[in-house]
Amino acid sequence: MKPDRKSKLYVHLLFWVLYYVLEVYLDFYWSRYQFPDTEWQIRLQHTIILEIGYLLIKMLMAYALLYVYEKSRIRKWYAFMLYFSIITLAVLAHRFFTHYIIYPHIYGMVETLDGKELSGYINGLVAFNSFMDLIFLAGLIFGVEITRQKNVLKEQYSKLKSEKLDQELTMLKAQINPHFLFNTLNNIYGMALKKADETPDAILQLSKVMRYNIYEAAERYISIDKDVENIRDFLQIQQIRHHDLVIRFNEDIDHLSQEISPLILIQFVENAFKHGVSETLGKSFIHIDIKLHNGVLHYYIENSKEEKPHGNSTKIGLKNIRRQLELLYPKHILTVESTNDRYIVTLIINLNDPSRF
Known part of the structure; x- marks a missing residue:
């Protein structure tokens, strides 16, 4: 059974059970005034039986109305005529069941109103009461069904939105891994040409970083200690290549298992090397x-750069990072400052923000 149909079955079943119990209670309460000399057990038995009949009439009317409502192709005037016809038939069935079955066969008496026989006027008044009862029921069932449909649509929209965000994040991450791999391989290639002794260590560090990118980064969230360890591995690779590079890395983390989206923090470090450190001549x-x-992360990166860096490719990398932050942490604060000789990035994220996707 499809989820929508299953949800409809459960909601409607609950509605009719509650409605039937309420009608039995109200009718039983009313019967003690109309039949004061009848024992309560008999009155309850009569009430249970007659309310089953009323319930069948109301259910047929309700689902006939809903069927017309769900057929959106039906023209409005034609739908109105069908609504009117269905309700009219339901009123007639309701009155027939009451007048010709309930009173003579269950109550064993002729139907009256305030002790008077049902004349034309009184019969019309009773029919109007039946009409109002059925209209009230129709309003209830429409309200329940429309609310249910809105909730289903809301869930479907939320699911589609989540799937769309997952696909977009996967695409954005896919743009990172090859870029990082190619740059690092170029670095190691340069070291290999010089027959540097640090080449094996660089390859080992690269394998750790790539293992993280392939396996850990596939998760939506990981512990922050794994993400920080990946940054350390990346810095060690860069330190091997840039012997004169001065690295200051400070961490103050009170909860190492705090979850964070992978590949967010490392991108700023990659950007610092691609558009700053690696281009610095001094x-x-x-x-x-x-x-x-x-749960509040403060992330600060400051790196050197040339006074007149060539090109503006850094904007592409930042655009990618900003988009991921918008999807994952909508309430983040990111500032990027560029001076004559350095870039400064400050990022603040509440990792426990309930609005995060």
Whole structure:
């Protein structure tokens, strides 16, 4: 059974059970005034039986109305005529069941109103009461069904939105991994040409980083200690290549198992090397501070750059990062400052923000 039909079955079943119990209670309460001399057990038995008959009439009317409502192709005037016809038939069935079955066969008496025989006027008044009862029921069932449909649509929209975000994030991450791999391989290639002794260590560090990118980064969230360890591995690779690089890496984390989306923090470090440190002709540096207290992450990166860097490709990388942050942490705060000789990035994220996707 499809989820929508299953949900409809459960909601409607619950509605009719509650409605039937309420009608039995109200009719039983009313019967003690109309039949004061009848024992309560008999009155309850009569009430249970007659309310089953009324319930069948009301259910047929309700689902006939809903059927017309769900057929959106039906023209409005034609739908109105069908609504009117269905309700009219339901009123007639309701009156027939009451007048010709309930009173003579269950109550064993002729139907009256305030002790008077049902004349034309009184019969019309009773029919109007039946009409109002059925209209009230129709309003209830329409309200229940429309609310249920809105909730189903809301769930479907939320699911589609989540799937769309997952696909977009997967695409954005896919843009990161090859870029990082190619850049690092180029670095190791340069070291191999020089027959540097650090080449094996660089390959080992690269294998750790790639293992993280392939396996850990596939998860939506990971512990922050794994993400920080990946940054350390990346810095060690860069330190091997840039011997004069000054690295300052500080961390103050009060909860190592705090979850964070992978590949967010490392992108700023990659950007720092691609568009700053690697292009610096003089002494290059990168300062990284990571502070996590009570679920709030403060991330600070400062790195050297040339006074007149060529091109503006850094904007592409930042655009990718900003988009991921918008999807994952809508309430983040990101500032990027560029001076004559350095880039400064500050990121603040509440990792426990309930609005995060």
